[in-house]
Amino acid sequence: MMTMTTPRERILEELATAEADLAKVEAQLEEKPELGPGTGSTGAMTWELALARKEWLEEQIKSLHSALDRAQNGGYGRCQICGAEIDPERLEILPTTTTCAECARAGRSH
Ligand SMILES: [Zn+2]
Known part of the structure; x- marks a missing residue:
């Protein structure tokens, strides 16, 4: 059976995924990398990647909200x-x- 997905439903789905991802990344960012001697830079690298991902996700969520607004008020x-x-x-x-x-x-x- 084919189900029609409206743009609004699709955006809400994407929004839920992005918000879940953001929560995960934020939890990851809570753990500060250990920068002591002998720990290498892997922890810091992962942390920086998580930070970049967080910023990307926040942008994504912002544009999803504005897409949702357009889907509800026209212009989408x-x-x-x-x-x-x-x-x-x-x-x-x-x-x-x-x-x-x-x-x-x-x-x-x-
Ligand atoms: Zn054009």
Whole structure:
């Protein structure tokens, strides 16, 4: 049986995943790396990677919230630069995108 997923449902799903990931990364960041002699830099590296991931996830959550807002109030799936409909396949891969493939390729921004 095929179930239709609305953009809103998809975004909520992504949001739940991103928030769960963020919680995990935050727990990871609670454990400060040991920087004493002989411990090597592995701990610090992992910690820095976790920090970068946290920042990325926070950005992701922010854009998911704004995508959700567009899905509820209109404007979702429409390019914010040229106003064209965004290819559903593109939205499938990048649910938070606000530009169509052509504008993205041209490197236009708003
Ligand atoms: Zn466009």
